[in-house]
Amino acid sequence: MYKKGMRRAAALLAVCWLGLLFRAAAETPAEKLERLRAEQQAIEQQIEQNRTDAARAGDLVNLYTAKEQNVKAQIAVLQLKIQECEAQLAGTQAQVAAKLLEVDRSTQSFEARMKGMYEMSRQSGLAVLLGADSLSEMLTFGEYLQRIAVRDTRLIAELTARREELAALAARQQAELDALDASNAELEAAANEYAAALQQANARLSAAQAAEQAGAAAFAAKEQEIAAAEREYAEWAAQSDNNAPEYTGGAFYWPLPGYSTGSPMGWRTLNGVQEFHRGMDIPAPLGTKIYAAADGVVSTKAHYTYGTCVKLSHGGGLVTIYAHMSAWAEGIADGVPVKQGQLIGYVGRTGRAYGYHLHFEANLNGAPVDVRDYLG
Ligand SMILES: [Zn+2]
Structure with a gap:
């Protein structure tokens, strides 16, 4: 009886440990x-x-x-x-x-x-x-x-x-x-x-x-x-890609032509919880084309709570992030250089999103910056 209990406890522990390991690896x-x-x-x-x-x-x-x-x-x-x-x-x-x-x-x-x-x-x-x-x-x-x-x-x-x-x-x-x-x-x-x-x-x-x-x-x-x-x-x-071109300044290309932002960067209350919104949300229908804001290199193509997401490195510690996509554009992969205005994906609501929109975020050396400052 005791041995059986011990075995069951050990099995349970192993499952928990595996779960932890799995989560740690995937997170x-x-x-x-x-x-x-x-x-x-x-x-x-x-x-x-x-x-x-x-x-x-x-x-x-x-x-x-x-x-x-x-x-x-x-x-x-x-x-x-x-x-x-x-x-x-x-x-x-x-x-x-x-x-x-x-x-x-x-x-x-x-x-x-x-x-x-x-x-x-x-x-x-x-x-x-x-x-x-x-x-x-x-x-x-x-x-x-x-x-x-x-x-x-x-x-x-x-x-x-x-x-x-x-x-x-x-x-x-x-x-x-x-x-x-x-x-x-x-x-x-x-x-x-x-x-x-x-x-x-x-x-x-x-x-x-x-x-x-x-x-x-x-x-x-x-x-x-x-x-x-x-x-x-x-x-x-x-983390920006070493192969990224030097960001020479200049205005960003608006990633969703014809659509304007709903929710800007800053503190907001979502479901009663105060949180800092690191980017701006641009509502648009499913499948709307998303374009690169500036020349850069795809440094991350991944799934996060951001959903299907692309991170572009523009050099000088500047990165832009495009989140909640329904799909990546063809040819988007880690390390691939992209040009300003190049198609990189399509609007969706993957990850933690409550409607079809593009979450567009810019970070300078890890700190979120207001995208509006780069729009010229
Ligand atoms: Zn957002």
Whole structure:
């Protein structure tokens, strides 16, 4: 299993390496520049995505922070209520205990009194037998005893009833407290949930922020690569053929008679991306004939992002480039001398082009120059 995995990894690596090698071999300075720009744009999109993710995560962090705070505030209010309720319950329970003590005490004193009276009545009875004053006195005493018993019994009943009322109140308060405790438990559970969600959102936020930073670093690195590729491209554009005739000055021949430029050299925004346009674009129908601007030598006949392209060296570090052609003219090949006004190719839209046009560019020692300066 392990060996199989290793073999597959090695195969994959070989494919990647071959791909890299192939690309490195086939890539021209212009293509490299285009690729790097595309890569940078992809990084920019990723950064934008990460920024959106970070913003969303930030919103979630705010949301859950607010929710957690809200629940915690509710818990604080509930805690106060619980404390209040507990105090009330404790008060009621103390009252119940006090009332119970009162009932006990009343019962005890009633019993003591009854016992005393019983003793007294026994002695009185004895006294009667031994010569009581009168029978009427005996009756009166019996009535008196009975009245006392009734009063004490009523008092005990009242105390007991009051105690039962208090016990019922305590039970209600206990039920209320239980309900508050249940609410509290619910809120605590919600608070825990929000805390967990907040933690997750925070993790997402940090990840997105880290990715954003990594993206910014990758973007900066790509910027440097692009600068290097631009230098490389400039060097390529500067290479002029040794066999080129000495450029003696004089006006260029307009390569597309009858057609004028649409987009001149300079900074422009293409699909939302600012880029420096190294030449001018001259829109013309497919197949329109393209002529050499000046005497020179074909120093490059190639396919780039410029498409089917010709580079003419005119000597003195001056080169002209004709790009996005549909085809080369017959006889165009590396090292072939051409005369001013000679047919070199046909208008097309090969390479990175959005419509039929000739991209006409001039470079002096690798630096793009405004073609208009050479038109006389
Ligand atoms: Zn162009």
